[in-house]
Amino acid sequence: MANVFANKDVFKDTFQTRVEQIYGVKFEESTPHQRYFTLGTLVREYISSNWIETNEAIVEGKHKQVYYFSMEFLMGRLLTNNIMNLGIRPVIEEAMNELAIDLNELERIEADAGLGNGGLGRLAACFMDSIASLGLPGHGNGLRYRYGFFEQKIIDGYQVEIPDKWLQRGYVWEVRKSNESVEIPFYGHVQIENVDGKEVYKHVPAEYVRAVPYDVPVVGDVANNNKTVNTLRLWSSEPTENKYPDHISAVEYEKDVRNISEFLYPDDSTIEGKILRLKQQYFFVAAGVRWAVRQHKEVYGTLNNFHEKNVLHINDTHPALIVPELMRILIDEEGYGWDQAWEITQHSCAYTNHTILAEALEKWPVDLFQPLLPRIYMITEEINRRYCLKLLELYPNQPEKVAELAIIGYNQVRMAHLAIVGSFSINGVAQLHTDILTHIEMKDFYQMYPDRFNNKTNGITHRRWLLHCNPELTKLLDKEIGTGYHTNTFELAKLEDKLHDERVQKEIMNMKYARKQALANRIEREQGVKLDPNSIFDIQVKRLHAYKRQLLNAMHIMYLYNRLKEDEQFRANFHPQSFIFGAKAASGYYFAKKVIKLINSIAQKVNNDPETSNLLKVVFVENYNVTYAELIMPAADLSEQISTASKEASGTGNMKFMMNGAMTIGTLDGANVEIHELVGDENSFIFGLNADEVNDYQQNGGYNPWNLYHTDVRIRRVLDQLVNGFLTPDKEEFRDIFNAVTHNGDEYFVLKDFDAYVRAQEAANQAYKNRKKWTEMSMINIARSGKFSSDRTIQEYADQIWHLEKLKF
Structure with a gap:
């Protein structure tokens, strides 16, 4: 079969003809879905010869x-992945531009x-x-x-x-x-x-x-x-x-x-x-x-x-x-x-x-x-x-x-x-x-x-989680350190040579702003919540499970809201922060579904309070999936990796965020340990019990969450707000969450790590104010993320x- 992607003219002619042959309509009258499906068919046919050759090579x-x-x-979505890995995207893009078709729109059609x-x-x-x-x-x-x-x-x-x-x-x-x-x-x-x-x-x-x-x-x-x-x-x-x-x-x-x-x-x-x-x-x-x-x-x-x-x-x-x-x-x-x-x-x-x-x-x-x-x-x-x-x-x-x-x-x-x-x-x-x-x-x-x-x-495939999902950063890296990192991610280390280059720093800041704006646009369009791209984008996206502790994040937001309402000095010193969650809870997982309701109730409260809404925003994005993640990962300033130490096997979201320049706020759990080894205390925000301490408490006892309830006024206030009608008229709505961290023993040490988490968050909020230093930290995270390519794994x-x-x- 002749190479239909040899150049833009051959592809353009073939594409138009095939749309008409497959669907029996004039090309001008064809729908975006018909065009997408025809493009996909042409790409799959193009793949076929290599597919056959691969199988023959294995046998021979x-x-x-x-x-x-x-x-x-x-x-x-595979259209994006395939045309990128095949190296035919430029030809397709050029032809589509001449046909006045937005290739991105066709890519979005794929489920x-x-x-x-x-x-x-x-x-x-x-x-x-x-x-x-x-x-x-x-x-x-x-x-x-x-x-x-x-x-x-x-x-x-x-x-x-x-x-x-x-x-x-x-x-x-x-x-x-x-x-x-x-x-x-x-x-x-x-x-x-x-x-x-x-x-x-x-x-x-x-x-x-x-x-x-x-x-x-x-x-x-x-x-x-x-x-x-x-x-x-x-x-x-x-x-x-x-x-x-x-x-x-x-x-x-x-x-x-x-x-x-x-x-x-x-x-x-x-x-x-x-x-x-x-x-x-x-x-x-x-x-x-x-x-x-x-x-x-x-x-x-x-x-x-x-x-x-x-x-x-x-x-x-x-x-x-x-x-x-x-x-x-x-x-x-x-x-x-x-x-x-x-x-x-x-x-x-x-x-x-x-x-x-x-x-x-x-x-x-x-x-x-x-x-x-x-x-x-x-x-x-x-x-x-x-x-x-x-x-x-x-x-x-x-x-x-x-x-x-x-x-x-x-x-x-x-x-x-x-x-x-x-x-x-x-x-x-x-x-x-x-x-x-x-x-x-x-x-x-x-x-x-x-x-x-x-x-x-x-590891993660940097082809999808950097080259495809972050075009601004890819373009910047190509210009500053060459394209060797496309095939060997350890070459990202070259970015560290530019650490104090103010021009590169400025471009990193512009990249992050553009990615934050793109995410903010989608959130406002779909959910009506307007986020300020100048605020800290603090993001926790992963499966919803008690050990991943979305609850700890939610309780901290409630504490922040209380403090912003009452402490003028704190309010004056606080950099605006946008908390973004994305997660699905298994349909039969009652507790996880309650946490989703809690986060949305908090969002309802804080987003609509004129006293705090310019400082604090909360959004739970609907139907988090791979395609949404491609928009979210490059937009993060803070990557929430706060599972109870010893419970998360590895995590891979932590790697995607790191490769796109976000700082990890997390426990020493899973691959966070290896991220921390690479970037150090000065380029991450590590807090909480470590795995040995968690295992020691679990085997030998000695932790009583009621002690913290009675001695830490912040914790008591937040927990009481779960069950006193502060968030919803139904005081029993969040009773099971209250019970989970009190009567039921706080299995995942949410209260135990609360104070350490608050302090880590305060450190991150203050660090963000020095944008030059923050950008250097971001560059170090990008430069040292090469280890986490799935090619290495x-x-x-x-x-x-x-x-x-x-x-x-």
Whole structure:
């Protein structure tokens, strides 16, 4: 196919012709959506030749490859990403200008692919981008959710969830591959037959579900002559092509089938919800492992060397069933004995742990797991039996210890234990997180398998989170330090040479002002709140969870409001500050939804008070997602990273803010520790308990929040205002929040860290007044952020865990 992006004239002619051919309308009468879809189609067709070449290069070079299994891939809009990574944006932009079409408007038409919720999914997306951009052979494997997490509306201050119909108008990037569909079995029983004196196990399912793959190209950056296009394979659940099950009606069966890939994270507070969640996990794991096995056998004809040529990467515990599923294929379908099958399996799987919170380490009741996946349960049981025999050797006469460390214990299947025992590598995602895993949370496993544990600090793709989302800063950096940082982010360090250059400082200030104005414009347009770009933009955007402590931020704003109202000297000395929140609370997470209501009630109060509204503004942005984040990250002056120390595995928002010149106000938690090591006390605002102190309180007690309530008048006043009608006429509206930090023991140390947070905020507010010094601090954060590129992270995975080599075309 001729290169339609060879120059603007060729592209312009092709584009106009294709719009008319596809939609049967004159180009002048076509809609923006028709133009967007045609542009996307042309780009995808252009990608195809490199996509084919990549797959051929993997096969011909007999390359080892990674399959990255994740329940979430929060990709964001791909048109922008693809035309940038392909290097064809200038040609398209020039042609569109001549056609009087705003390319940005076409980009805005694309729906955010609803394939994730928070940091886990966005990290997977950054990793996919980096794997391709580094020219490595690696593919994503996930679920094609028909509806995303949800679209968030704020009505009367409350979160209201609306289905996220991201697929409603089609998805231009996906290619349906019906011919590669597989049938996934559920329920039924296991038959044991004797064949030539050997026991053979056969799962006789009660029902099948068809897994249909939709492939999305993942385009690497063309820099360094890279032509890699990897595959993100998303599985959709459809009715079987076999016989329908007997035990339920066809209508009920079809509804159950659709449900598997209908919603991200179905509510698992009910038995039905738990079964659906487990079904989802096995469904995409079984389909993805078969894909990897089939690809391998087509090249090598045997699975003897499967582990030498493939890594099945378990991203968090959700895909842990890879371990028994690969065992099932090797034993039941390929005829391997247990020991050889286990050798291959254990050397094929690698596991990333993303959490320290016990409730996030999944456990499934045996009486739910066993009937749904009878053969998988049988294999898991045998893995557990053999593993427990080894535990008994290590811990003789300690049955409680064996039960605690077992894969199946107290009538539950523990997915994290399954992933640890079945993998050759287990990694945390920030140095502090890995230290907590190896010394506290998974200490016993670390003592058993010290060589398996390692750290891989997370990163972000600077292509999206700097080059694309901050054009002003990109242009400035290109001019001042060259473009080498586009492919090697450590070259951002060159900016430090310009630290005292007043001209560069002025341009940094102008960049930040422009980005703040762009965000303020959207907020005013959509929510009617007018923010002053000269105020400090203090931003906390992330999933809403008690440990992330949006509540601490909200309580501080209430304290500020009280003080601004009453203390004239404080008011005269206070630099105006705009507090911006963005977050979705899981639909069943009652406490988190109450915090959203609280923030909006505070906003209502302070924004409408003429005494303070020019000094203090609060806004909760509606429906925070990847595309909104692209506008928010470059606009921040202060990056709120205030989780309880020891609770956040890493965080990646902290890295995006840092790379765009925001100062971190945060605890020594997750990757904040490494940010702080790089920039020091003088270029960040660190406060609060550290991880050791938090762990000490949790293990040994000694903290009583009522002491602070009774001795700190600021805390008592703010807490009383939650329940005395100050914010809403309904005095009980925020009673549960009051109780959480008092009667219920303040699990996340909100009150304990309150004073330290107030002092850190005061220091930041005063520091901002010296704009020259603040700009230098901002430049240091940008210059030292190179470590946090996902290219660095992925190179470490490739060198130290996956052992991949760069593709040669």
